Amino acid sequence: MEGVSSMNVPRIALIGLYALWTTACVTINVYFPAAAAEQAAETIVRDVVSESPPAQRNTPEREPRSAVDRWRVRVVSALDWVIRPAAAKADLEIDTPAIRKLRASLKRRQPQLRPYFASGALGLTRDALVALRDLKAVPLKERARLRKLVADENRDRNALYREIARANGHPEWEDEIRRTFARVWVKEFPKGTWYQDDKGRWRRK
Template sequence: QRAAEEIVEEARPEQQEKEGGSLKPIRHRWLATMLRILRPGIAFAQVDINISTPAIRNLRASLTSRFGSLKGFYSRGSLGENKRGYVEIRDESGLGLKEKGDLRRLAGAENADRKALYLEILRANNLDTQFLSEVEKIFANNWKSKAVPGSWIQSDDDKWRRK
């Protein structure tokens, strides 16, 4: 949970600054907890937690750099955070043809990077992809908590609301 929070905080630095927080180096407690839950037979000391592979660092940088381009779409209500840990296009009304294309391209790139991040976390920690939905859920909650005001948020019961 904690590393997911910190990755999301890093990817959303403007939101972090508005909330008066500071960026912290990544910690691995959340992943250790998740690994203990998912692999109960392994003692904590035996778990080699790896969340800083070159691929993860590159994905984090990509997510962070893209946020400036996504922010306006979130604020306008064109883009939202779904319950599975991905962005979802909500409303394209009022957007010109170029803006619609930009929104679709950016949302596609964001979701591709998020999926790659989740899979790399599993790979780096020798977890099967059957645990992907758990990782997605952990990140979904963090993306939603750091969402830009005015953006759409999907709750666990599939209902959408504005933040």
């Protein structure tokens, strides 16, 4: 940047930010992006229930930013906080390291859970979790192991919904994301799967 030293960049950026703050500080509601959430849930659930192995991901290293670039990013981030967009982004962020780790964990566990869904021992709950629906369908020697599998599955599912909301800057969206996933899990699971309706009654798909 000609004529402006790197030492002056922070000062100029802060002055510009303050000017925008005082002239354009407007609070606008951000609505939950239902269609984008549905699409994100379908992407994740289809990957989890698919029997294909998880794809390997190679993330290229980013080149170091200059002082000017770093301050530009900070100013843009601050402005995004000051002047909220009228509508949420068209897509939800579902590709963070934490989300990828949870997706991989859920996918690895599916082959162990699949027979119990098929037998009716397990069912999908209305809050997007997994429940032991019919313990009698499980041999006695397998029950302790299955209980642990269900606990681990629900831990990962809860963390996934929370992390998606957090990654998109709206922790308050967690309940909406959970409701979206509850519908999509049922839609993507095979025919014959047991699930809870909106009133908590067990039904067979």
